[in-house]
Amino acid sequence: MSPETQRKIEALFPRYPEKRGALLPAIYLVQAEKGYVGPQDARALAELFGLEPVDVWEVLTFYNMFYTSAQGRHHVYVCTNLPCSLRGARTLLKELESHLGIRCGQTTPDGRVTLAHEECLGSCGTAPVMRVDGEYVENLDLSEAKRVVDSLE
Amino acid sequence: MITQPYITNYLSEHYADDAYRELSGYEARGGFEGLRKAVQMEPADLVELVKSSGLRGRGGAGFSTGLKWSFMPSGNDRPKLFVCNADESEPGSFKDRLIMERGPHQMLEGILIGAWAVGASKTYIYIRGEYKVPTRRVEQAVKELYERGYLGQKILGKKGFDHDIVVHSGAGAYICGEETGLLESLEGKKGQPRKKPPFPAQYGAFGLPTTVNNVETFAHVPFIVARGLDWFLAIGTEKSPGTTLFGVSGQVERPGLFELPLGTPLGEIIDHAGGVRGGRALKGVIPGGMSMPILLPEDLDVRMAEEFLSERGTHLGTGGIMVMDETTCMVRVAAVTSYFFRDESCGQCTQCREGTGWIHKICERVEAGRGSPADLELLDDLPGLMEGQTICAFADAAAWPIQGLLRHFRADFEAHIAAQRCPFPESFEL
Ligand SMILES: Cc1cc2nc3c(=O)[nH]c(=O)nc-3n(C[C@H](O)[C@H](O)[C@H](O)COP(=O)(O)O)c2cc1C
Ligand code: SF4
Ligand code: FES
Numbered sequence: 219m220s221p222e223t224q225r226k227i228e229a230l231f232p233r234y235p236e237k238r239g240a241l242l243p244a245i246y247l248v249q250a251e252k253g254y255v256g257p258q259d260a261r262a263l264a265e266l267f268g269l270e271p272v273d274v275w276e277v278l279t280f281y282n283m284f285y286t287s288a289q290g291r292h293h294v295y296v297c298t299n300l301p302c303s304l305r306g307a308r309t310l311l312k313e314l315e316s317h318l319g320i321r322c323g324q325t326t327p328d329g330r331v332t333l334a335h336e337e338c339l340g341s342c343g344t345a346p347v348m349r350v351d352g353e354y355v356e357n358l359d360l361s362e363a364k365r366v367v368d369s370l371e
Numbered sequence: 372m373i374t375q376p377y378i379t380n381y382l383s384e385h386y387a388d389d390a391y392r393e394l395s396g397y398e399a400r401g402g403f404e405g406l407r408k409a410v411q412m413e414p415a416d417l418v419e420l421v422k423s424s425g426l427r428g429r430g431g432a433g434f435s436t437g438l439k440w441s442f443m444p445s446g447n448d449r450p451k452l453f454v455c456n457a458d459e460s461e462p463g464s465f466k467d468r469l470i471m472e473r474g475p476h477q478m479l480e481g482i483l484i485g486a487w488a489v490g491a492s493k494t495y496i497y498i499r500g501e502y503k504v505p506t507r508r509v510e511q512a513v514k515e516l517y518e519r520g521y522l523g524q525k526i527l528g529k530k531g532f533d534h535d536i537v538v539h540s541g542a543g544a545y546i547c548g549e550e551t552g553l554l555e556s557l558e559g560k561k562g563q564p565r566k567k568p569p570f571p572a573q574y575g576a577f578g579l580p581t582t583v584n585n586v587e588t589f590a591h592v593p594f595i596v597a598r599g600l601d602w603f604l605a606i607g608t609e610k611s612p613g614t615t616l617f618g619v620s621g622q623v624e625r626p627g628l629f630e631l632p633l634g635t636p637l638g639e640i641i642d643h644a645g646g647v648r649g650g651r652a653l654k655g656v657i658p659g660g661m662s663m664p665i666l667l668p669e670d671l672d673v674r675m676a677e678e679f680l681s682e683r684g685t686h687l688g689t690g691g692i693m694v695m696d697e698t699t700c701m702v703r704v705a706a707v708t709s710y711f712f713r714d715e716s717c718g719q720c721t722q723c724r725e726g727t728g729w730i731h732k733i734c735e736r737v738e739a740g741r742g743s744p745a746d747l748e749l750l751d752d753l754p755g756l757m758e759g760q761t762i763c764a765f766a767d768a769a770a771w772p773i774q775g776l777l778r779h780f781r782a783d784f785e786a787h788i789a790a791q792r793c794p795f796p797e798s799f800e801l
Contacts, residue, residue, distance in 0.1 A: 233537045234537075234559075234577070235450075235577040235579065236558070236559075236577055238558060238559035238560075239557060239558055239559050239577065240559065241559030241560075242539070242540065242541070242542055242556070242559060243539070243540065245542070246540065246542075267559075276561055277559065277560060277561055280544065280561040280562065281500075281541075281542035281543050281544050281562075282542070282543030282544065283500045283501070283542040283543035284542055284543075298707075299462045299661075299707065299711060300462055300463070300621070300657075300661060300693060300704065300707050300708065300711075301462065301463055301620035301621050301626075301693055303703075303707055303799050303800075303801075304620070304621040304622050304693070304694075304695060304699070304799050305621070305622070305626075305799075306799065306800070308799070308800045308801060309800045312800070336501075337460070337462065337545065337711055337714065337715070338460060338461070338462035338463070338464075338661075338711075339501055340459050340460070340464065340465045340467075340468045340499070340501070340502065341465055341468075342462070342463055342464075342465050342618060342620035342621075342626065342691070342693075343465050343618055343619070343620055343626045343627040343628060344626070345620060345626065349501060352501075352503055353503070354504070
């Protein structure tokens, strides 16, 4: 954790009656540094918050948006919940799997793209949808999905 | 992406207008008249007004908002909190996102009116982590309110009316939408729901008295205060006044949001969405988000309000309507649904943790053509063993849709078991 990240985290403490309230935002800040929060980072966070490392680890592994190991440079997450599936999301995911040559849940060997599926993103009115590096891409069809994935460096 | 519902009413009237997202534009269109009126009232009278309005929570449970506010302790010996539940993760629901993107000040004004009514000094807005754009919009709107003196100390010059708002991001867990799971998460813990009692009004976030309301619930409040009871009670049904943002998804021509009075017939809403896609016949409709039991084509006459839906064995939930056409394999629907609940169970209660896993495994097995009649019997029994037996209502939400599918589409399950394969070649892919 960089001194700057630590300063940002400490600035969040007064927003909560107990400083532990700032733990989720703090994890986001640490994760922004290198893309994941490893055991060592968890220990550093625990120390800063006056918690046991296991308390931090438990939180880290409970939430889908926190990563405890390195991910691909780009994240492509396709929603496969029912409204999206009813509009072809799973067919699209399969096509993306073969387009990238990996299975859902894997990262391309060059570390470029991690492909995964997600639960409902609150975008069912513009289904199917995927989240690419955090941004929603809606009303997808296969060629648009491939174009977006190919444009990732 | 969606800038405006296909059909608008008082909430969404100005959503197409970018200026409405900003404080000046919101004020120019009647914004903050409700708060100005509210601070002229005694807090207790304001709670009474919201109670008399019959406003029911739009987060899924449909509880009376005024009644919930009245549970907050009086007096100021401990700080009181509000929490705005913007975790919107119920599959089929996408309305709170639109409110935050297009009318964030409605929600914020509703929060401030509530804060005056119950004497809350701080609000945490818990927004699901995936909602980056809505989060940015809400943060921007909160900043404007501080700059213009609607937040901070002595709001509208009123002595003793101090309020702060903190925007807090979730991190991808459906269970954090359950209000006590949310409170745990806000405290920096795993989002595992709490045993109740004590209820949040006594022991909420950080042990302080807390009221949790949904984004849309807050958004209705300024209109009720500004335009009055008679106006509000004339919209919707007697027991469920007002409009809601119905979301229509799945196999319709024009999926999207439609702001209509509660009590609008289901078939009419689906017609607004252009009807079933490709002129196909309807097979089933989930009326209120994935947790709610499915309805049949003959139920299209049902009026979309809790008092009518409960007569048909289902609920209004979040008003997220999912439409399935005649090609749909209902065992696949069961497999997708049960996967979701298995994945999202927080794991505290045995019935829920094990039950959701079993249900999913059986549904997958039956879908893949390896099911037996004994599987179907197990599927009949499991939901009943989960419902009402657990710390939170998640287990009910996991059990109900399966019970609904078995009640109405048992033949689909039986056909898979008899043929030992899926007999719906044109269904959506699994
Ligand atoms: C499993 C589960 C998930 C829930 N998810 C949400 C949600 O995402 N958003 C929401 O507002 N309410 C959700 N609720 C309902 C909340 O517990 C709570 O009733 C609601 O936020 C209260 O607000 P309201 O009275 O204004 O509707 C969920 C409930 C359960 C059991
Ligand atoms: S019912 Fe399920 S989600 Fe709710 S507390 Fe129990 S295990 Fe967790
Ligand atoms: S199901 Fe994909 S966004 Fe809702």
